[in-house]
Amino acid sequence: MTDTSAARSAEHAEQRDAWARSPRGPLALVNAQHVDTPQPVWPVPGTWAPAVGGLTVTAEAGDGVLVDGVPVDGTVLVAGDTAVVPSTVAFPDGFAGTVNGDTLRVWDPASDAIARFARIARFDHADGWVRTGRYVPLVGDDLEARGGVLDAAGDALPVAGHVETTVGDATVRLLAVRSAAFRGAPRLQLIVQDATSALPEDDPDSSYSMGRFLYLDDPGAEASVELDWNLLVLPPCAFSYQYACPIPPEDNRLTVAVTAGERHPVDTDGAVLH
Template sequence: MTDHDDHVAGRARWATSPRGPLALVNAQHVDHVQPVWPVPGTWAPAAGGLTVTAAAEDGVVVDGVPVDGEVLVAGDQAVVPSTVAFPDGFAGTVSGGMLRVWDPASEAITRFAAIARFDRSDAWVTSGRYKPVDGLEARGSVLDAAGDPLEVAGHIETAFGSTAVRLVAVRSAPFQGSARLQLIVQDATSALPEDNPGSTYSMGRFLYLDDLGAAAEVVLDWNLLVLPPCAFSYQFACPIPPEENRIPVAITAGERHPVDTTGHVFH
């Protein structure tokens, strides 16, 4: 199996995993005492996460201990985030005042067939030049899906034929212990599928590459363009590609849309 085959198989496993985007059935901000569908308990904001109030018969388990009363559920910024289990296989995670509810047997997982993609082509492996920015410039003008600024790491200059572009690269979370950069891009294929049979997800796609930490020549394998989580579930918000990353070229490479067992695009 080639590295690209591994990449394709890994993406399908991620999409349908118990914490993959198809398993997320609710993402609810908790800013006052309230229930959260479809799980038991009453939830409330708290320093460091959320609290849940439940009776023993509700079957809520936090950090391996059944809840009978009020318990703090530590968020993902804690040294040790809490694990939450509910009846019927549901699970919960807390992030930024939000309770995410995951169903590893969700309806979306059962009808998922594949991530539609363009055929791989060496023609879409190109070169570019990465130039990091200094500290003040790096404070960020790119927003994530929650509206929070992302750290701009630098710019990548590359070209598609005669079309030269200067793309904004943001700093991504480490992957397998290595620092990496993220390009949030739209291109001429970014359109609703009913408007364009050769389309990709209208809100854009992501390309990741190693963060070398200094100016360097880089390889851009556009075959590795991936869909954001919001392409799989309305429970995710989408980051908006910065103006510089709206590429006026059709990049017919990488992932296009998630499709179900009838061949229809998820949304």
């Protein structure tokens, strides 16, 4: 697991740094505004209002709002992320918009946060943090268990099962939720906190206080799984206050220190960015 795991970690780190500063990465998100009545949304033009299937925008041609490539002159529906084909929205000065439920997200590919961002600080790769575990899926419709994890909006996440493994000298049973497919393959997600989360952020062994994510291949049945803790990642809320953080379930709040994976986003001076 030495060369393969280290190479995988290096490639993963490069991809994550590029994602963080990308035009739709977390550093580009400058506003995420809930729209429940007709209202303006900073810092883009138009009046936004709730609508079935997304939001509407009312603007004049001179405002420079484009929905699906067409200039808006009047009122237009902006289809949300649950539509078969979600709308694309472009504004002057390079700003862009996406609709998620009843929220308009505004993206600035030249945001101050992107300009300040240097890299994601990480613990050094260590082969000892590549472990095996046993995935045990839930059987039946255990509603209590399936409601045991909430997303950032307070909605229950679909609990898939548990992963039994060792962390340090401790045997743990971690709750796993279903994640969106990655490159067409199903995945599991562990939302975890550990002892590094409680340390001051200037401590070299600290990590983001709200916790981190670990993604695993979903075997679809009870099976042995690999947990490469070197691939622990920060949640989007570690990069921008425009995101809310999910709360790690009690089973996933570890008392041991996981000195692996991502720690904090840092700026060009080496200080924690957010």
